[in-house]
Amino acid sequence: MPGTIYGKSDFEADKAAEQLRNSMKGLGTDEEIIVAILADHSNEQRQEIATTYKQAYGKDLIDDLKDELGGDFEEVCLAMMATPRVFDARQINKAISGAGTDESTIVEIMCTRSNEEIEEIKQAYKEEFENELEEDLVGDTSGYFQRLMVSLCAGGRETSEWADEEKAAEDAKKFYEAGEERWGTDEAEMNAVLCLRSRVQLLETIKLFEQMTEKTMEESVEDECSGNLKKGYLAILRCAKSMPHYFARRVKECLEGLGTEDNDLIRIIVSRSEIDLQDVKEAFEEMYEKSLLDSVSDECSGDYKRMLCSIINPYQTQY
Incomplete structure (x- = not known):
């Protein structure tokens, strides 16, 4: 699945570091250069630029960006400078810190990362915050949603x-008996099916469930579950069917209503930029009959808009 950022084939870390230094030297900042360089290099190349910057100028590139920039433009630049799993760990910590919990962020990250990525997030979380990710998630959640988080944190999904087909038929029957066929819902059985099976296996279960019940598993979850647990289960099912469509839906949620959910928008655009953002763009246009580029451009402004649009479509210049 293609991303939109691949990095420069003629990569020169020292040249990029020098351009960034010059863009922030003296009075004022040349934001256009910062946009051009960060959006034109892969995350791996950005890490090398940061190392070269420190070696050449005895200053930390992240600190300089923080000093020179502000608002959402600063946030998107810092997101691009973090390694992917460190960024995930910071986003989860932010979601559970302070008053209230941002369950949508936790669901999005925990339900869409691979087993290996979950292990890397746990390691990054421990290094950044000196706590275990699972302990912090348990401390900030409750009930069956808490159990879902513990299951996902184990990173034990089949691969x-x-x-x-036989196992899928059994799972479809279990899922039906756990929800539709009983008084009340057996969330533990539903949890086991959704958290243990590979995405390929889940797809087969989804198909057989629909044949058996003439109802989708998503509809069953909508009817049988509520709140954050429902959000989590729906995310797993939607990702099994199509990761790009799941993220297209998440972007739409960020852009709807009063104001834009900028933290979520930044996370999705940046985190998918080297994975499947091209596919997310296609899914978005198919679902909402408007391009992702135009939708983001309508909701954002200034250098922040320029950066997001440069990530979404590196070859588009009019933004």
């Missing part, structure tokens, strides 16, 4: 690349 087989083909589906076992």
Whole structure:
């Protein structure tokens, strides 16, 4: 699945570091150069630029960006300078810090990362915050949503690349009996199906469930679950069906209503930029009959808009 940022083939870390230094030297800042360089290099190349910057100028590039920039433009630049799993860990910590919990962010990250990525997030979280990710999630959640988080934190999803039809039929029956067929809902059984099976296996279960019940598993979750647990289960099912469509829906949620959910928008655009943002763009246009580029451009402004649009479409210049 293609991203939109691939990095420069003629990469020169020292040249990029020098350009960034010059853009922030003296009076004023040349934000256009910062946009051009950060959006034109892969995350791995940005890490090398940061190292070269420190070696050449005896200053930390992140600190200089913080000193020179502000608002959402600063936030998107800092997001681009963090390694992916460190960024995930920081976003989860932000979601559970302070008053209230941002469950949508936690669901998005924990439900869409691979087993290996979950392990890397746990390690990054421990290094950054000197706490165990699972302990902090348990401390900030409750009930069956808490159990869902613990299950996902274990990073034990099956990884087989083909589906076992017999097992899928059993799971579809279990899922039906846990929800539709009983008084009340057996969330533990639903949890086991959704958190343990590979995405390929889940797809087969989704298909057989629909054949058996003439109802989608998403509809069943809508009817049988509520609140954050419902959000989590729906995220797992939607990701199994199509990760790009899941993220297109998340972007739409960020852009709807009064004001823009900028933290979420930044996270999605930056985190998918080297993975599947091209596919997310196509899914967005298919679902909402408007391009992602135009939608973001309508909601954002200034250098912040220029950066997001440069990530979404590196070859577009009019923004």
